[in-house]
Amino acid sequence: MYTESIENYLKTIFEIQKETEKVTTNSISEKLGVAPASVTSMMKKLSEKKLITHKRYQGVKLTGPGQKIALEVIRHHRLVELYLAEALGVPWDQVHDEAEKWEHVLSEDLEDRMDKALGYPTRDPHGSPIPSRDGTLIELESIPLVELQPGQSGVIAEVSDHDPDLLRYVGKMGLYPMTRVEVLSVEPFSGPITIKVEDSSHILGSQAAQYVFVTDVEPGRSELT
Amino acid sequence: MYTESIENYLKTIFEIQKETEKVTTNSISEKLGVAPASVTSMMKKLSEKKLITHKRYQGVKLTGPGQKIALEVIRHHRLVELYLAEALGVPWDQVHDEAEKWEHVLSEDLEDRMDKALGYPTRDPHGSPIPSRDGTLIELESIPLVELQPGQSGVIAEVSDHDPDLLRYVGKMGLYPMTRVEVLSVEPFSGPITIKVEDSSHILGSQAAQYVFVTDVEPGRSELT
DNA sequence: ATCATATTTTAGGCATGACTAAAAATAGTG
DNA sequence: CACTATTTTTAGTCATGCCTAAAATATGAT
Numbered sequence: 329m330y331t332e333s334i335e336n337y338l339k340t341i342f343e344i345q346k347e348t349e350k351v352t353t354n355s356i357s358e359k360l361g362v363a364p365a366s367v368t369s370m371m372k373k374l375s376e377k378k379l380i381t382h383k384r385y386q387g388v389k390l391t392g393p394g395q396k397i398a399l400e401v402i403r404h405h406r407l408v409e410l411y412l413a414e415a416l417g418v419p420w421d422q423v424h425d426e427a428e429k430w431e432h433v434l435s436e437d438l439e440d441r442m443d444k445a446l447g448y449p450t451r452d453p454h455g456s457p458i459p460s461r462d463g464t465l466i467e468l469e470s471i472p473l474v475e476l477q478p479g480q481s482g483v484i485a486e487v488s489d490h491d492p493d494l495l496r497y498v499g500k501m502g503l504y505p506m507t508r509v510e511v512l513s514v515e516p517f518s519g520p521i522t523i524k525v526e527d528s529s530h531i532l533g534s535q536a537a538q539y540v541f542v543t544d545v546e547p548g549r550s551e552l553t
Numbered sequence: 554m555y556t557e558s559i560e561n562y563l564k565t566i567f568e569i570q571k572e573t574e575k576v577t578t579n580s581i582s583e584k585l586g587v588a589p590a591s592v593t594s595m596m597k598k599l600s601e602k603k604l605i606t607h608k609r610y611q612g613v614k615l616t617g618p619g620q621k622i623a624l625e626v627i628r629h630h631r632l633v634e635l636y637l638a639e640a641l642g643v644p645w646d647q648v649h650d651e652a653e654k655w656e657h658v659l660s661e662d663l664e665d666r667m668d669k670a671l672g673y674p675t676r677d678p679h680g681s682p683i684p685s686r687d688g689t690l691i692e693l694e695s696i697p698l699v700e701l702q703p704g705q706s707g708v709i710a711e712v713s714d715h716d717p718d719l720l721r722y723v724g725k726m727g728l729y730p731m732t733r734v735e736v737l738s739v740e741p742f743s744g745p746i747t748i749k750v751e752d753s754s755h756i757l758g759s760q761a762a763q764y765v766f767v768t769d770v771e772p773g774r775s776e777l778t
Numbered sequence: 779a780t781c782a783t784a785t786t787t788t789a790g791g792c793a794t795g796a797c798t799a800a801a802a803a804t805a806g807t808g
Numbered sequence: 809c810a811c812t813a814t815t816t817t818t819a820g821t822c823a824t825g826c827c828t829a830a831a832a833t834a835t836g837a838t
Contacts, residue, residue, distance in 0.1 A: 577785080577786085578785075578786055578787085579784090579785065579786080589785075589786065589787085590786085590787075590788080590789095592786090593786065593787055593788085594787090594788095597787095609786080609787075610785075610786055610787080
């Protein structure tokens with residue numbers, strides 16, 4: 329078993345790897361909230377354990393075993409998030425912080441029991457895919473809501489869970505995964521967009537619309553008029 | 554917030570205090586599985602934080618605040634045990650070990666949610682009382698099953714959860730809390746006893762019978778014949 | 779009461795994982 | 809290409825919580 333700290337580093341590296349190709353010391357430092365020097369010394373340790381490869385000044389990359397562990401932690405995290413939401417009614421803006429703690433103390437047995445109780449789910453409350461037990465992660469093709477043209481509509485695939493305030497904000501509009509949303513208008517110069525969700529319309533800041541991802545994009549009604 | 558280590562020490566001191574009056578360095582050392590010297594240095598730290606009083610070579614005692622924290626940890630532990638058993642079907646011999654980890658990461662919010670989901674319970678799966686949120690613990694009057702005379706019967710109040718093997722052993726006989734058990738015979742020289750649980754009889758070692766506690770003791774049928 | 783034994787404490791170390799400050803390597807700009 | 813700014817690493821510290829070995833204190837038997 330690895331320490332909580334190691335699990336967090338591996339998870340963080342995996343998440344950065346997913347969006348920026350090159351995983352730098354600074355990016356890990358920022359995301360994890362530790363000093364860059366602390367990252368370097370941990371990278372040395374992870375290299376020795378063959379969980380990452382690390383060329384001095386050149387960033388890091390997870391090895392097979394390293395990625396396996398990262399995915400296990402992420403599986404724990406997302407299963408717990410969903411469990412807390414479904415079984416205990418924890419609001420979706422709170423499940424992330426709780427899962428950050430639980431992910432490290434979840435036994436394999438309890439993982440299985442939760443998985444079963446939830447009916448072997450594939451998505452967490454924010455729409456992120458839950459890795460399978462053998463470490464397979466199926467990413468859903470999706471684009472940021474902010475990129476949709478007026479008249480286009482899409483189905484919410486995923487909402488970034490990095491900020492509870494954002495989740496509460498978009499949650500109030502009903503922007504949950506699986507919900508269809510139509511873009512009515514887009515203000516220029518990265519201005520707000522007007523959207524329609526379940527027959528009521530809302531104004532959404534472009535910043536927030538960057539963190540809401542949609543799939544299944546269709547031309548929408550305005551194309552037909 | 555206190556460290557996991559501090560929480561474990563306080564919980565352990567509370568548990569020893571409950572059964573032996575004087576809490577010695579060695580008893581803490583054994584129960585916690587750490588060297589006596591480690592205990593001494595932790596006692597120094599807990600004294601400075603006013604969580605215990607400590608006279609050199611004279612044992613320790615929890616202060617009010619120290620006991621409060623101990624009871625919070627125990628409340629977490631027992632609530633989690635019951636939750637795991639009820640909600641996820643974890644067998645009663647496994648809940649203790651899982652709860653040892655969960656008790657330290659349970660937020661107040663989740664504590665409340667579990668408490669509510671369970672219907673504000675007062676006993677964990679082993680029959681131990683769950684302290685209330687304000688730190689009140691109601692001990693049930695009970696005596697070891699081994700002290701019952703042939704013919705007497707009682708209701709299982711509590712089974713020690715210190716050994717999973719014991720729990721599996723007595724569980725197979727149906728010796729769960731709230732179950733009535735009758736002592737049919739007692740072999741001399743601390744020999745095994747014969748018991749009747751739900752119309753089937755079993756032989757129980759005296760060692761095990763020491764860890765099963767009963768209440769509501771009645772003379773039983775053999776007194777009437 | 780004394781002396782051996784058991785208990786507890788002190789002293790000194792070690793691993794983990796964080797930090798700051800300073801040095802080294804890289805990247806960007808004229 | 810040189811020079812500055814940024815990034816990364818090294819060096820040295822620190823707190824936590826554990827350890828062993830040795831010293832101090834307490835306990836119990838004669």
